[in-house]
Amino acid sequence: MSFRFQKTAVLRHETVLLLVLVLEVVFFQLAGRNFGTVDNVANIVRHSVEIGLLALVMMPVILTGGIDLSVGSLLGLCAVLFGKLWRDAGLPWELAALATLGLGALAGGFNAALITGLRLPPLIVTLGTYSLFRGLAEAITHGTDAFTRFPERFLFLGTGRIAGVPTQAWIFVAVGVAVWLLVHRTTFGRSWRAIGFSPEGARYAGLPVTRRLVLAYMLAGLMAALAAITYTARFGTAKADAGTGYELAAITAVVLGGTSIFGGVGSVHGTLLGVAAIAVLTNGLSRVPATMSNAAELSGLLTGALLIVALAGGALPGRIGARRRKEHPPAVGAPVSDPA
Amino acid sequence: MSAVLQLTSVTKSFGAVRALKGVSFELRAGEVHALLGENGAGKSTLIKIITGAHQPDGGTLEIGGQQVAQLTPQAAHRLGIACIYQQPALFPDLTVSENIGLRLESVSVLRRVNWSARRERAAQLLQRLGADISPDAEAGSLSMPEQQLVEIACALGAGARIVIMDEPTASLTQKEQHRLFTVVRELRASGVGVIYISHRLEEIFALADRVTVLRDGESVGTRNIGAGQSAVARCMANERPESPHPGPLPGGEGERQPATRPAVRVPFAEPLTTILPLPSGEGRGEGVRDSRPAGPPNPSTPPITESELIRLMVGREVSSIYPAAEGEPGEVVLALSDLGCTAGGVRHITLDVRAGEIVGLAGLVGAGRTELARVLFGLTPADSGEIHLNGHSVSIRSPQEAVAHGIAYVPEDRRRHGVILEMPIAHNLTMAIHPRLFPGTWLRFGAERSHALESMRDLAVKAAGPDAPGGSLSGGNQQKVALARWLATKPRVLILDEPTQGVDVGAKSEIHKIIRRLAQQGMAVLLISSDLPEVLGMSDRIAVMRGAEIVAMMPRGTEAHAVMAAALGQGRGES
Numbered sequence: 001m002s003f004r005f006q007k008t009a010v011l012r013h014e015t016v017l018l019l020v021l022v023l024e025v026v027f028f029q030l031a032g033r034n035f036g037t038v039d040n041v042a043n044i045v046r047h048s049v050e051i052g053l054l055a056l057v058m059m060p061v062i063l064t065g066g067i068d069l070s071v072g073s074l075l076g077l078c079a080v081l082f083g084k085l086w087r088d089a090g091l092p093w094e095l096a097a098l099a100t101l102g103l104g105a106l107a108g109g110f111n112a113a114l115i116t117g118l119r120l121p122p123l124i125v126t127l128g129t130y131s132l133f134r135g136l137a138e139a140i141t142h143g144t145d146a147f148t149r150f151p152e153r154f155l156f157l158g159t160g161r162i163a164g165v166p167t168q169a170w171i172f173v174a175v176g177v178a179v180w181l182l183v184h185r186t187t188f189g190r191s192w193r194a195i196g197f198s199p200e201g202a203r204y205a206g207l208p209v210t211r212r213l214v215l216a217y218m219l220a221g222l223m224a225a226l227a228a229i230t231y232t233a234r235f236g237t238a239k240a241d242a243g244t245g246y247e248l249a250a251i252t253a254v255v256l257g258g259t260s261i262f263g264g265v266g267s268v269h270g271t272l273l274g275v276a277a278i279a280v281l282t283n284g285l286s287r288v289p290a291t292m293s294n295a296a297e298l299s300g301l302l303t304g305a306l307l308i309v310a311l312a313g314g315a316l317p318g319r320i321g322a323r324r325r326k327e328h329p330p331a332v333g334a335p336v337s338d339p340a
Numbered sequence: 341m342s343a344v345l346q347l348t349s350v351t352k353s354f355g356a357v358r359a360l361k362g363v364s365f366e367l368r369a370g371e372v373h374a375l376l377g378e379n380g381a382g383k384s385t386l387i388k389i390i391t392g393a394h395q396p397d398g399g400t401l402e403i404g405g406q407q408v409a410q411l412t413p414q415a416a417h418r419l420g421i422a423c424i425y426q427q428p429a430l431f432p433d434l435t436v437s438e439n440i441g442l443r444l445e446s447v448s449v450l451r452r453v454n455w456s457a458r459r460e461r462a463a464q465l466l467q468r469l470g471a472d473i474s475p476d477a478e479a480g481s482l483s484m485p486e487q488q489l490v491e492i493a494c495a496l497g498a499g500a501r502i503v504i505m506d507e508p509t510a511s512l513t514q515k516e517q518h519r520l521f522t523v524v525r526e527l528r529a530s531g532v533g534v535i536y537i538s539h540r541l542e543e544i545f546a547l548a549d550r551v552t553v554l555r556d557g558e559s560v561g562t563r564n565i566g567a568g569q570s571a572v573a574r575c576m577a578n579e580r581p582e583s584p585h586p587g588p589l590p591g592g593e594g595e596r597q598p599a600t601r602p603a604v605r606v607p608f609a610e611p612l613t614t615i616l617p618l619p620s621g622e623g624r625g626e627g628v629r630d631s632r633p634a635g636p637p638n639p640s641t642p643p644i645t646e647s648e649l650i651r652l653m654v655g656r657e658v659s660s661i662y663p664a665a666e667g668e669p670g671e672v673v674l675a676l677s678d679l680g681c682t683a684g685g686v687r688h689i690t691l692d693v694r695a696g697e698i699v700g701l702a703g704l705v706g707a708g709r710t711e712l713a714r715v716l717f718g719l720t721p722a723d724s725g726e727i728h729l730n731g732h733s734v735s736i737r738s739p740q741e742a743v744a745h746g747i748a749y750v751p752e753d754r755r756r757h758g759v760i761l762e763m764p765i766a767h768n769l770t771m772a773i774h775p776r777l778f779p780g781t782w783l784r785f786g787a788e789r790s791h792a793l794e795s796m797r798d799l800a801v802k803a804a805g806p807d808a809p810g811g812s813l814s815g816g817n818q819q820k821v822a823l824a825r826w827l828a829t830k831p832r833v834l835i836l837d838e839p840t841q842g843v844d845v846g847a848k849s850e851i852h853k854i855i856r857r858l859a860q861q862g863m864a865v866l867l868i869s870s871d872l873p874e875v876l877g878m879s880d881r882i883a884v885m886r887g888a889e890i891v892a893m894m895p896r897g898t899e900a901h902a903v904m905a906a907a908l909g910q911g912r913g914e915s
Binding site (some may be wrong): 143185186188189190191193194195198200201202203204205206207208263265 | 719739740742743749751756757758759760761762763767769770772774780781782783784825830
């Protein structure tokens with residue numbers, strides 16, 4: 001059985017993705033209207049921060065071989081909780097925001113407890129909490145209530161600029177750097193990777209597998225809460241349906257960024273490139289006259305195509321293949337017709 | 341004597357690596373031909389060429405007297421080549437008969453499955469092997485040896501003329517081995533050519549007619565094997581029920597009752613020659629039909645001895661196999677009193693291990709040795725009894741606590757537990773010392789690299805470099821990495837579980853020297869091994885386990901049969 005070290009393959013994948021991003025930018029610059037303007041770039045950034053934040057923390061979760069389908073629903077729940085705490089409990093928005101972050105982390109911890117405590121598959125657990133969190137959000141608002149009229153200082157988070165750059169972009173950059181360091185420069189990232197390759201191997205190596213998994217899912221919850229805050233600040237309203245479908249957008253960006261869905265392989269910068277490639281595509285299509293009217297549909301379609309092409313053309317099939325072969329050694333001369 | 345398989349001057353390169361440098365190999369009908377060589381000698385490549393998984397770069401391949409070019413796995417299957425892997429490749433969620441049906445029935449969308457015929461056939465094939473396996477059992481619920489038998493049933497059903505067995509006994513108990521040997525002998529008797537790969541020399545002497553040794557991609561010789569070359573071989577060959585079995589086995593443990601009483605029931609109601617029909621059908625079987633067992637080896641070449649064989653393999657004489665102990669052991673480091681774990685499957689364990697002492701844990705597979713190690717390492721924490729370390733009572737609830745107490749465990753299954761195959765060697769080597777090497781959790785790549793280089797030098801790990809993935813290493817070198825990872829924790833207690841299983845002869849004796857050196861440095865070593873000579877040779881004392889308990893403590897120099905008898909539960913109540 002031969003293993004090739006995958007570092008070079010990962011680099012290649014990310015280089016390909018960077019190339020795709022550059023091509024997108026060049027194309028939309030030439031074909032689109034007002035694509036490269038300062039306002040539009042700011043617009044792209046504003047629109048991609050929430051999904052970007054979710055993707056940044058989805059990446060470590062997927063790196064451990066897990067998945068978190070609940071982050072979009074948790075974003076909705078956190079938005080509603082934030083509104084409730086601010087409007088109905090009368091907390092100042094700063095305190096309400098802090099409490100929301102805590103509650104988000106707690107919800108992530110709930111996922112982790114089910115996954116590590118009851119040894120349930122992450123897919124099943126977070127599929128359950130995906131419905132649970134959204135259902136709670138709707139129960140709190142009775143499906144109709146929406147929170148509005150937030151103070152100016154709060155809305156500044158979603159609509160203002162600091163040094164010419166959208167406020168939430170600064171938050172995103174800070175989180176991006178933090179997660180990158182966590183994954184690539186600390187023992188946390190090393191452990192996540194080991195768990196992703198082999199949960200049992202990590203346990204036998206004496207790594208604190210449970211604690212590391214709890215951290216990954218709590219981070220995901222925390223970041224869903226942060227995304228809920230920037231989301232609410234951007235739209236000026238908090239509703240139960242906030243962030244619907246964001247979990248899949250985040251997963252798409254992570255996988256497009258070269259993180260193996262089987263765990264172990266991937267990089268945060270790849271994820272960031274994945275987020276950017278999708279965001280630029282979506283925005284760019286709405287800037288090209290020919291595609292302006294149905295940009296949303298087309299971007300969905302093209303994202304799907306991009307995902308398949310990038311993964312098929314890149315190194316990922318080899319990686320998946322290597323893992324599959326390891327787990328299920330092929331039977332030589334298996335099902336063939338009986339000559340007798 | 342006809343050759344069913346003839347490879348002539350086969351070469352194969354992977355990039356710059358020349359895996360095979362002109363290997364010739366002949367397999368006759370009705371012989372068991374052992375293939376031997378250190379890991380990395382080219383055995384796997386050779387097998388992959390025979391099974392069509394790799395195409396040779398040069399040389400010729402003749403199957404059944406006909407030259408074959410561009411052999412594919414499908415063609416190899418059609419030509420009657422079957423390979424039984426150490427890890428059977430059955431679909432775990434399908435039943436045995438479904439698995440057999442999938443291999444043997446022709447595939448067509450329109451074809452309907454004849455369930456009763458499929459089941460019937462599976463039952464027949466299994467019965468031919470004397471295997472007591474229900475065709476309706478899920479493959480995943482079978483033990484490893486049972487799954488192997490199903491694989492062999494597939495080979496039988498496909499009318500295989502060439503059967504390749506790749507370390508088939510690695511995870512078998514002795515009784516299961518005997519049963520497998522019987523099957524192999526019957527295959528031979530029916531004219532099948534068997535290529536048998538194993539690291540266990542005694543097996544080769546017990547079973548094989550000829551042996552070919554590969555070294556560094558070259559064949560260094562094909563020799564005849566004479567019967568009775570070694571005492572072990574004689575012992576292992578002595579498995580036919582010449583002396584009738586004295587009554588039912590004691591204990592009522594049925595299948596689990598291991599067996600190495602002089603007699604083992606041969607699981608065949610009748611000689612296999614009569615129930616294993618020779619392959620029939622035109623275009624197949626020429627050279628098989630007319631050739632009965634290969635007969636006595638060519639008398640012109642004298643049979644090879646064990647030491648000659650080892651010399652051939654390693655290209656040097658392996659002098660003293662087991663390094664001797666020097667000096668007296670020190671203080672008691674690890675003391676267990678009445679330790680038990682219901683979930684883990686051990687009970688009433690009372691055992692001392694002193695500094696500088698190697699205590700061997702002997703016993704059959706499933707006797708509770710690995711289970712004891714798992715309890716000590718906190719994987720399945722104890723629920724009764726006490727663990728004392730250097731005189732202090734400690735509780736070990738998790739591997740992290742075990743590590744904190746200075747207990748290290750090098751697990752049995754190194755590919756799943758010992759090394760993370762996809763990760764670089766350096767990462768593997770530092771995995772158990774994160775807190776010490778990376779205080780404040782920040783990775784220090786420079787420190788990691790120099791630690792890795794130092795470890796690799798200390799244990800003479802042969803690798804492309806510290807960045808090479810663990811999976812790129814040979815078995816012996818993987819084992820060294822797994823060991824080095826734990827030595828880095830500077831443990832007080834080192835538990836080694838089958839440290840030389842599947843490791844080639846050269847690396848094996850290196851690992852033995854390392855273990856002895858570690859004990860001499862004051863470590864308390866608990867050595868679990870199914871390799872009886874290894875336990876006898878390495879241990880200062882031997883604890884024999886059976887049925888989740890320690891049933892005997894024996895001093896150094898105990899005879900093999902005494903240990904075996906204790907492991908089997910013979911002589912219970914006597915002496």
